[in-house]
Amino acid sequence: MRLYRTTLGIYVEQDGRVYKLTGHSWDELVTNEDLHGLLLSAVERAEPATDFESAQILAPVESQDVWAAGVTYYRSRSARMEESKDAGGSSFYDRVYAAERPELFFKSPARDVVGHRGAVRIRRDAHWSVPEPELTLLINNRGQIIGYTAGNDMSSRDIEGENPLYLPQAKVYEGSCALGPCVLVNPDPLPSITAIRVEIHRDGQVEFAGTTTLAELKREPAVLAGYLFRENKFPAGCYLMTGTGIVPPDSFTLRLGDEVHISIDGIGTLVNRVG
Ligand code: DO4
Ligand code: MG
Secondary structure, eight states, X not given: OEEEEETTEEEEEETTEEEEEOSOXXXXXHTOTTHHHHHHHHHHHXXXXXXXXXXXXXXXXXXXXXXXXXXXXHHHHHHHHHHTGGGTHHHHHHHHHHSSSOEEXXXXXXXXXXXXXXEEOOOTTOSOEEOOEEEEEEEOTTSOEEEEEEEEEOEEHHHHHHOGGGHHHHHOSTTOEEEEEEXXXXXXXOOTTXXXXXXXXXXXXXXXXXXXXXXXXXXXXXXXXXXXXXXXXXXXXXXXXXXXXXXXXXXXXXXXXXXXXXXXXXXXXXXXXXX
């Protein structure tokens, strides 16, 4: 079942039909004891909605801040070791990839999350910017993974490569985090064959395309969520991006006007223009 937050309210999609969900705020749904069960019984009682097509999709967020995991794919480890070799990156990225404790960092307050068809941004003081397509977990206030969405962890590679202490500036700025288009509500882990794809469109052509699968993700989503909830409380739940396994070649940098398409099996495609 897929859950959409829109300008006309909250909708559930099941087996190609869309139903309007009334009487619940987004935060109430995220913190419900049994969201999957609630949606199943709502869909059984409801008539298919007729106004979904005229609704504008919003970011699937009310009070959920976004955190992110890093260096969870071998491709990310190698790209970062290379970009930061003058700053000693040949050892610390390798060490965190192998360590028991994952890299976790704060990515975005709820208010700044960009939704499907919104504009993401590249920093004006960066000259090497990339999207990071990431499976993103929706975690309830009890630390349980209740759903999945597609995420874009926009990053400035020159800034993070210069010095690891610049990571927050490379990662956390206005327009740096996009989520959507919906949440796949599924209490079960996703299969390892789940594909994550990105296409970057420029002037009507595909400038870069890449793909990976969850089989390449080194850490279990539940383990990442467990580390995030150690010594932290999230009364409205939160999102956790699980890291990127797709890094464009070093010659690539995003430009204004590019369009980033991130597709994840079972979820759909998140599209954002660089504005
Ligand atoms: O350590 C830098 C950030 C890593 C990251 O965002 C990723 O691997 O996706
Ligand atoms: Mg990332």
